[in-house]
Amino acid sequence: MEYQTDLIILERTELFRGVAVQALREIHAVSYRKRFSAGEIIFRQDDAAASLYVVSVGRLRATQTVPDGQQIIIRYLGPGEVAGYTTLSGAATHPGSITAVDDSYLIGWSADTIKQIMSEHTAIAMNAIVLLGARYREMQLRLRELSTERVEQRIAHTILRLTAQAGRRTVRGVEIAFPLTRQDLAEMSGTTLHTVSRTLSAWEEEGIVDCGRRRVIVAEMDALTLIAAGTSPRLPNRL
Amino acid sequence: MEYQTDLIILERTELFRGVAVQALREIHAVSYRKRFSAGEIIFRQDDAAASLYVVSVGRLRATQTVPDGQQIIIRYLGPGEVAGYTTLSGAATHPGSITAVDDSYLIGWSADTIKQIMSEHTAIAMNAIVLLGARYREMQLRLRELSTERVEQRIAHTILRLTAQAGRRTVRGVEIAFPLTRQDLAEMSGTTLHTVSRTLSAWEEEGIVDCGRRRVIVAEMDALTLIAAGTSPRLPNRL
DNA sequence: CGGACTTTTGAAGTAATTCAAGGGGAGTGG
DNA sequence: CCACTCCCCTTGAATTACTTCAAAAGTCCG
Numbered sequence: 286m287e288y289q290t291d292l293i294i295l296e297r298t299e300l301f302r303g304v305a306v307q308a309l310r311e312i313h314a315v316s317y318r319k320r321f322s323a324g325e326i327i328f329r330q331d332d333a334a335a336s337l338y339v340v341s342v343g344r345l346r347a348t349q350t351v352p353d354g355q356q357i358i359i360r361y362l363g364p365g366e367v368a369g370y371t372t373l374s375g376a377a378t379h380p381g382s383i384t385a386v387d388d389s390y391l392i393g394w395s396a397d398t399i400k401q402i403m404s405e406h407t408a409i410a411m412n413a414i415v416l417l418g419a420r421y422r423e424m425q426l427r428l429r430e431l432s433t434e435r436v437e438q439r440i441a442h443t444i445l446r447l448t449a450q451a452g453r454r455t456v457r458g459v460e461i462a463f464p465l466t467r468q469d470l471a472e473m474s475g476t477t478l479h480t481v482s483r484t485l486s487a488w489e490e491e492g493i494v495d496c497g498r499r500r501v502i503v504a505e506m507d508a509l510t511l512i513a514a515g516t517s518p519r520l521p522n523r524l
Numbered sequence: 525m526e527y528q529t530d531l532i533i534l535e536r537t538e539l540f541r542g543v544a545v546q547a548l549r550e551i552h553a554v555s556y557r558k559r560f561s562a563g564e565i566i567f568r569q570d571d572a573a574a575s576l577y578v579v580s581v582g583r584l585r586a587t588q589t590v591p592d593g594q595q596i597i598i599r600y601l602g603p604g605e606v607a608g609y610t611t612l613s614g615a616a617t618h619p620g621s622i623t624a625v626d627d628s629y630l631i632g633w634s635a636d637t638i639k640q641i642m643s644e645h646t647a648i649a650m651n652a653i654v655l656l657g658a659r660y661r662e663m664q665l666r667l668r669e670l671s672t673e674r675v676e677q678r679i680a681h682t683i684l685r686l687t688a689q690a691g692r693r694t695v696r697g698v699e700i701a702f703p704l705t706r707q708d709l710a711e712m713s714g715t716t717l718h719t720v721s722r723t724l725s726a727w728e729e730e731g732i733v734d735c736g737r738r739r740v741i742v743a744e745m746d747a748l749t750l751i752a753a754g755t756s757p758r759l760p761n762r763l
Numbered sequence: 764c765g766g767a768c769t770t771t772t773g774a775a776g777t778a779a780t781t782c783a784a785g786g787g788g789a790g791t792g793g
Numbered sequence: 794c795c796a797c798t799c800c801c802c803t804t805g806a807a808t809t810a811c812t813t814c815a816a817a818a819g820t821c822c823g
Contacts, residue, residue, distance in 0.1 A: 349664060353754075355672045359664055374657020380664055403650070410649040411642070417656035418613020424663035425588060425598055425619055431670045432714040433594045436779070467802065475671040477780060482803055498788065498801060515592075675811070706770065716812060721771060737769060737820060770819070781808070788801080793794100 291318075291341075291392065298339045298365040299416045304408050312402055316392050321385040328369060328383045337372040337399045340364050343389025344451070344463045348472070349381040358472045360423070361386070361463070363451055370420070372396045373403070373413050386463055431475050434515065439474040440484050441513035444494075448503055457495050458504035466499050488512075530557075530580075530631065537578045537604040538655045543647050551641055555631050560624040567608060567622045576611040576638045579603050582628025583690070583702045587711070588620040597711045599662070600625070600702070602690055609659070611635045612642070612652050626702055670714045673754065678713040679723050680752035683733075687742055696734050697743035705738050727751075 295301045295309050304312070319338070321327055327338065330350055345362040359381055362368055368383050368391070394402070403410045430442055444461070452459040467478040467485070474481065485501070488494045493509055495502040503509055534540045534548050543551070558577070560566055566577065569589055584601040598620055601607055607622050607630070633641070642649045669681050683700070691698040706717040706724070713720065724740070727733045732748055734741040742748055 349668050351668065351672050357668050357671045359667070370657060370660070373653055374660075375654045376657065376661065380661050403653075404646050407643050407646060407649065410646065410653065414612055414642075414649065414652050414656060415614045417653060417660055418609060418615065421609070421613075421656055421660045421663060422615065422619050424660060424667060428598070428663060428667055428670065429588050429590065429596050431667065432596045432711075433590050466800090472671075478802080479781080479804090480779065482801095486803070705768090717770080718772090718813080719811065721769095725771070764823105766822095768819100768821080771817085773816090774814085776811105776813070778810100778812090779808105780810090782806085784803105784805090786801105786803075788799105790799090791797085793796085 294341050294365075295339070295392070298367070300339060300367050300409060300412050302412055304406060304412075308406055312394075315398050315402075316394055319391050319393055321389045321391065323385055323387050323389075325385050326382060327385060327391070328379045328381075330380070330382045331378050334369065334371040334376060334379050335396050336393050337367065337369040337396070338391040338393040340366050340368060341390045341392050343385060343391075344387040345389060346384050346386050346469075347381050348384070356472055357475070358469060360420075361447070361450065367416060370413075370417060372399060374417065436474065436476045436480055437484055438513055438515050439476065440470060440481060441509050443470060443474045444501060444503060445506075445509060445513055447501075448506075452503075455502065458502045459506060460500070460502040464499040465501060470501075533580050533604075534578070534631070537606070539578060539606050539648060539651050541651055543645060543651075547645055551633075554637050554641075555633055558630050558632055560628045560630065562624055562626050562628075564624050565621060566624060566630070567618045567620075569619070569621045570617050573608065573610040573615060573618050574635050575632050576606065576608040576635070577630040577632040579605050579607060580629045580631050582624060582630075583626040584628060585623050585625050585708075586620050587623070595711055596714070597708060599659075600686070600689065606655060609652075609656060611638060613656065675713065675715045675719055676723055677752055677754050678715065679709060679720060680748050682709060682713045683740060683742060684745075684748060684752055686740075687745075691742075694741065697741045698745060699739070699741040703738040704740060709740075 291313055292306070292309050295313060296304070296306075301309060301312065318341075321343070327345060340362055342364060345368055347359040347362060347368070348356050349359060350356045362383070367373075369379065371379050403413065430439055434442070447461045447465070448459045451462045453462040454460075467481045470481045471478045485494060485496050488509075489496060491508070493503070493505045493512075495504050530552055531545070531548050534552060535543070535545075540548060540551065557580075560582070566584060579601055581603060584607055586598040586601060586607070587595050588598060589595045601622070606612075608618065610618050642652065669678055673681070686700045686704070687698045690701045692701045693699075706720045709720045710717045724733060724735050727748075728735060730747070732742070732744045732751075734743050
């Protein structure tokens with residue numbers, strides 16, 4: 286029944302949502318499947334944009350690297366999300382790299398195929414517009430956060446976003462469902478791993494979070510939301 | 525001949541590029557024209573996204589404001605660019621405000637009309653995808669700059685981007701073709717007007733720029749490019 | 764020529780980085 | 794099962810790039 290489940294998965298992705306089953310069958314027929322183990326690279330920054338994937342199972346990380354070795358995390362991608370939007374929007378090369386952070390199972394199309402599909406199915410083009418609009422807005426938000434907020438707030442926002450995107454209820458609180466180092470959080474919040482570590486330690490002290498090696502559990506969502514909003518009473522130099 | 529020129533203008537916009545003349549005529553027929561004087565507000569943050577404009581003449585500024593009054597500039601929009609992409613991509617409200625910084629002449633459509641147009645003309649939907657992709661990439665770039673670069677570099681990048689977008693050759697160098705305060709540059713670079721002022725003064729000292737009230741002229745593009753790249757020898761505490 | 768914006772510049776303050784060093788945890792291989 | 798090693802994380806202390814505070818000087822416009 287792999288065929289059936291693939292169709293169901295496609296129907297639930299942000300790109301193929303609402304597309305007629307008949308069309309999905311055609312689209313599925315010209316797709317290919319690919320597995321990546323945790324740590325494997327899907328696209329490398331500046332490579333030609335020759336294909337597009339949707340995540341079926343797993344988790345990917347989109348990053349950008351600067352010549353001097355610094356890196357920022359653009360976003361994480363979970364099931365149903367599109368990896369390689371550049372292939373849709375025409376730019377010749379990938380603006381960043383995409384790596385698997387968990388073992389992942391992707392469904393892919395070549396650049397030509399996906400363009401062909403889009404021009405034949407208006408609904409898919411519309412979905413692409415919605416999807417790109419949402420990402421653009423997400424970036425505007427992050428840019429604003431980075432410009433106007435202090436680190437503690439930014440880290441709080443980053444973690445809240447991650448719980449919204451990949452949160453898993455547990456007895457101790459909401460856990461971010463994939464491995465995540467302090468360095469990763471730093472690269473998402475625009476700070477250093479040291480500052481992230483100090484901040485998490487302070488929060489742990491207050492019982493707001495409960496973290497371990499490559500793991501973050503938010504115990505007190507409300508408290509974290511307050512910190513993110515900047516309304517939390519800031520202890521002078523709490524770090 | 526206003527009708528003819530409007531068609532030519534539409535044909536040159538990022539959204540209607542490459543669309544058949546017949547279709548452009550229809551699109552033009554359902555559009556409306558609107559003038560805004562410098563300082564007037566086109567969209568207000570959180571207003572319902574009920575229309576979309578393309579800039580025919582003039583210059584707009586897209587901003588986001590935070591409750592405490594701080595503001596950041598998302599981008600400037602010049603002739604041919606789309607204001608109100610949100611209306612395309614389905615979100616209910618505008619994520620930021622758009623203001624005219626010069627007297628401007630816009631061509632507009634209602635949300636329903638533009639969606640109708642898009643679904644009838646695949647080429648336009650494709651243009652929208654290209655346009656949103658480009659903006660998304662621009663935002664990724666700025667996010668990276670803001671995370672990894674120091675202020676001087678960021679200000680340099682901001683000014684370079686502005687000259688690329690709205691630069692005008694003059695005898696003294698490349699001038700940014702619209703009024704721009706130190707505060708504006710600060711809101712684009714993620715810093716304060718004080719730091720921008722100090723930085724510009726230092727550059728003026730070195731003959732790299734030539735600025736005045738609400739005006740910036742880049743005399744030495746190469747020098748500025750070097751600073752932006754971070755390869756320029758940083759005088760310790762040049763500010 | 765008054766008044767509202769801009770811009771400049773000095774001095775003080777500070778949030779966060781950088782530097783430095785050590786302490787776990789988890790897997791591996793003997 | 795223990796030792797070894799590679800990461801990852803933590804925490805103190807020093808430093809600094811930038812902001813904040815403060816005040817004054819231009820500059821444009823009616």
